Amino acid sequence: MSKxxxxxxxxxxxxxxxxxxFGLLFLLYLFDYIDRQVxxxxxxxxxxxxDGWGLSNAQCxxxxxxxxxxILICTFPVSIIVDRWSRKKSIGIMATFWxxxxxxxxxxxxxxxxxxxxxxxxxxxxxxxxxGTAMISAIFxxxxxxxxxxVWNSSIPLGMAMGIVLGGLVAGxxxxxxxxxxxxxxxxxxxxxxFFVRDYKxxxxxxxxxxxxxxxxxxxxxxxxxxxxxxxxxxxGTPSLLMTYLGFSGMMFLSTSLVTFMPTYFHDIxxxxxxxxxxxTSGVLLTAIIGAPLGGFVADRWFRVxxxxxxxxPALSAVVSAALYIIGFGFMEKGALQYVVFxxxxxxxxxxxxxxxxxxxxxxxxxxxxxxxxxCVITQHxxxxxxxxxxxxxxxxxxGVVSALSLVPVVAIVSGVIFFxxxxxxxxxxxxxxxxxxxxxxx
Numbered sequence: 001m002s003k004x005x006x007x008x009x010x011x012x013x014x015x016x017x018x019x020x021x022f023g024l025l026f027l028l029y030l031f032d033y034i035d036r037q038v039x040x041x042x043x044x045x046x047x048x049x050x051d052g053w054g055l056s057n058a059q060c061x062x063x064x065x066x067x068x069x070x071i072l073i074c075t076f077p078v079s080i081i082v083d084r085w086s087r088k089k090s091i092g093i094m095a096t097f098w099x100x101x102x103x104x105x106x107x108x109x110x111x112x113x114x115x116x117x118x119x120x121x122x123x124x125x126x127x128x129x130x131x132g133t134a135m136i137s138a139i140f141x142x143x144x145x146x147x148x149x150x151v152w153n154s155s156i157p158l159g160m161a162m163g164i165v166l167g168g169l170v171a172g173x174x175x176x177x178x179x180x181x182x183x184x185x186x187x188x189x190x191x192x193x194x195f196f197v198r199d200y201k202x203x204x205x206x207x208x209x210x211x212x213x214x215x216x217x218x219x220x221x222x223x224x225x226x227x228x229x230x231x232x233x234x235x236x237g238t239p240s241l242l243m244t245y246l247g248f249s250g251m252m253f254l255s256t257s258l259v260t261f262m263p264t265y266f267h268d269i270x271x272x273x274x275x276x277x278x279x280x281t282s283g284v285l286l287t288a289i290i291g292a293p294l295g296g297f298v299a300d301r302w303f304r305v306x307x308x309x310x311x312x313x314p315a316l317s318a319v320v321s322a323a324l325y326i327i328g329f330g331f332m333e334k335g336a337l338q339y340v341v342f343x344x345x346x347x348x349x350x351x352x353x354x355x356x357x358x359x360x361x362x363x364x365x366x367x368x369x370x371x372x373x374x375x376c377v378i379t380q381h382x383x384x385x386x387x388x389x390x391x392x393x394x395x396x397x398x399x400g401v402v403s404a405l406s407l408v409p410v411v412a413i414v415s416g417v418i419f420f421x422x423x424x425x426x427x428x429x430x431x432x433x434x435x436x437x438x439x440x441x442x443x
Contacts (some may be wrong), residue, residue: 006412010141013198013440018139019443022148023196025132027190028095030155030162031183032125035102037163038179039063039118045176052176054436059111063118066108070122072381078127079374082134083367088199091131095191098124102187105180129377130370137361137369138200138438141209143300145361146310150354157350159290164282202437203367205231226365234365235375240311243422244359245379250415252384257392257408258325259285262342265401270334278340287347295351299358307430310359311423314352318416321349322409331408352419359422363429366436378401 011018039060046055046063082090101120108114132152140148163182170179205226226234235241237406262284266277295313301311324345332338364372388408395404 009178012139012200012438021139022136022152023195024190024193025135026152026155028128028187028194029132029152030159031187031190032098032128033156033159034163034166034183035098035121035159035187036064038167038182041164041167042171042176042179045171053111055111063115066115066118067122067125068381068385070119072127072378072386074123074126075130075374075377076371079130079370082127082131084202086199086202086368087131087135088194088197090127091135092191092194094127094131095187095194096124099184099188099191102180103184106177106184123251127370130372130374133361133373134369135200135359137358138366139440142362143304146296146299146303146355146358147293147372148296149357150293153292153353153357154289156292157285161282161286162382164278197223198441201441203365203436203438204434205365205367207365207434231368234368235372238363238429238432240359240422240424241363241372243418243425244311244314244356245376246383247314247318247352247415247418247422248356248376248380249383250411250418251314251349252380253350253388253391254322254325254408254412254415255388256385257388260389260404261396261401261405262393264396265329265368265405268401283339283377284342284346284415287343291347291350292353294347296354296358298351299355303355307427308423310355310362311419311426314356315416315419315423317348317350318412318419321345322412322416324348325409325412326406329402329409352415356419359426362431363426363436366438 013021043055043060046052046060047057048054078090078094098121101117101124104120105114105117108117133149136148136152137145158247166182167179170182206222206228207230259281262281263274263277266272266280267274270277272280295317299309302313306312324341328338330340332341357376360372360376362371374391388411392404392408395407
């Protein structure tokens with residue numbers, strides 16, 4: 001056994017170093033989502049015709065959409081570079097590009113310049129999720145993979161909440177341009193540190209005629225490089241992976257619809273002021289800080305006795321959260337008890353992410369992991385977040401917000417069924433994955 005595999009407890013690198021590397025990934029993801037949300041806190045300033053630029057709501061929306069469309073377009077080609085070249089160099093370069101683009105926002109003079117800078121931010125952020133997911137999957141033992149992915153993803157709601165709060169605070173105290181620099185400098189520092197971390201060696205795209213064979217018994221005679229068709233079949237011929245992508249899309253449809261229109265519900269139906277409505281919605285969102293790691297913990301523990309748990313937890317998360325939201329919106333009067341149901345729904349609805357993301361790493365060749373999660377990102381945005389708010393908004397215009405938010409959770413029930421179907425194929429798909437040794441770079 002090589003030194004790279006001699007570390008205790010199945011860690012690819014020393015345990016302490018693994019958590020140091022995880023800390024850098026967590027900070028990058030946190031800064032990423034702080035930066036995405038800062039712009040929302042600056043809308044009142046940007047729309048001000050005197051001290052700002054007098055932007056319309058549509059233009060403000062474009063500044064948010066620019067980042068996501070850049071990610072959608074760039075994430076797959078970037079993931080190929082991540083998988084086939086270097087995780088640490090790819091993430092370091094992208095984080096540096098992102099930090100400089102974020103800093104450039106503070107010096108823009110008009111909408112067009114700011115839109116271009118926001119587009120560049122999306123390009124820089126395109127590889128974080130695929131690259132970070134692949135690194136976490138490699139450096140931590142499989143038995144805690146869902147948990148670590150869950151803790152990492154808890155940085156998303158934390159960053160979103162911090163971005164809105166810090167953006168408004170800095171803008172109100174020092175001026176709105178200064179808010180763009182909140183995470184630019186610390187982000188650049190982490191980016192520089194990433195160039196000096198240890199990576200795992202790029203995995204050769206070898207296939208085995210006997211994937212169930214022990215690594216020590218596999219010989220060069222039974223191993224050969226994967227062709228482009230082999231790579232295509234690795235994705236298209238893995239039902240649990242395809243079901244995970246589709247299930248993810250439905251849950252993103254639900255979450256983005258609720259994030260977008262829950263404030264409208266609290267304002268229009270419960271008569272709360274806009275700032276109070278936003279605060280109530282934020283309270284629901286912040287439950288994800290607990291829900292994501294908890295879902296990973298439950299899935300990892302259940303996985304020990306039933307491997308299907310990787311997708312059974314997402315199935316339960318989807319169905320239970322849908323039931324809570326349907327009851328809350330459709331059958332309860334406003335009040336503390338209803339809000340408790342919403343909070344529970346928020347926590348349960350995010351529990352699927354950890355183990356669902358882990359599946360995108362489990363059932364695919366280790367040399368294709370970044371690409372696997374990139375495809376998940378593309379699918380969830382195209383069929384989930386890109387159409388959810390639009391479709392929900394159209395239903396609200398026609399039938400009202402209560403009707404819409406009572407109906408949207410039905411999509412999560414469909415996701416639950418899809419996850420359950422995927423679970424029936426998980427063990428078979430896992431057994432097909434070639435047993436490839438992952439090795440850490442030398443110090």
